[in-house]
Amino acid sequence: MRKLGYIFLVVVFSIVLSAIIKNYLEKDNVAHLSFVLKEHDFDTLRVREDAEFHFIYENIGKKDLIIERITTSCGCTIPYWSNMALPPLNKDSIKVTYDIENKGYFIKEIMVYSNSETSPDRLVVKGYVPFD
Incomplete structure (x- = not known):
C-alpha cells in the first residue's frame, strides 16, 4: 500500500512539473x-x-x-x-x-x-x- 502511495505521489509530481515546464517554454515563445x-x-x-x-x-x-x-x-x-x-x-x-x-x-x-x-x-x- 505504501508503494502505491509513492507511485501516486511521483505521478502527480511529474504532471505538475511538466505543466510548469510547458508554461515556462511557451511564455518565452511570444512577441513582445x-x-x-x-x-x-x-x-x-x-x-x-x-x-x-x-x-x-x-x-x-x-x-x-x-x-x-x-x-x-x-x-x-x-x-x-x-x-x-x-x-x-x-x-x-x-x-x-x-x-x-x-x-x-x-x-x-x-x-x-x-x-x-x-x-x-x-x-x-x-x-x-x-x-x-
Whole structure:
C-alpha cells in the first residue's frame, strides 16, 4: 500500500512539473512590443504646422509581432501603422497625427492592441494649439 502511495505521489509530481515546464517554454515563445517613447509633447503648435509624431517600437520577443488594432480617445488623433507581421528584433513605427483645427490644450490617448504579452500598450500625445 505504501508503494502505491509513492507511485501516486511521483505521478502527480511529474504532471505538475511538466505543466510548469510547458508554461515556462511557451511564455518565452511570444512577441513582445517595446516602445522607445510612450509619450510625446508637441508643446505649442503653430498654424499650418504638421502635428505628427512617429512612435518607434521594436519586437524584442521570439515570435512575429502583429498589431491587431489601434484606438484613439478622439477622432482628432489618427494613427497609421503597418499591418505586416514584424519579425523578432526588428523595428517599425506608428505615425500619429493630431488635427490642429482643435484649439487649446490637449492630451490624447492611443491604445495599441497586439499579440504582445504587454498588450494593450498606451501611448500619449499632448500639446497646445493657440487660439488665433
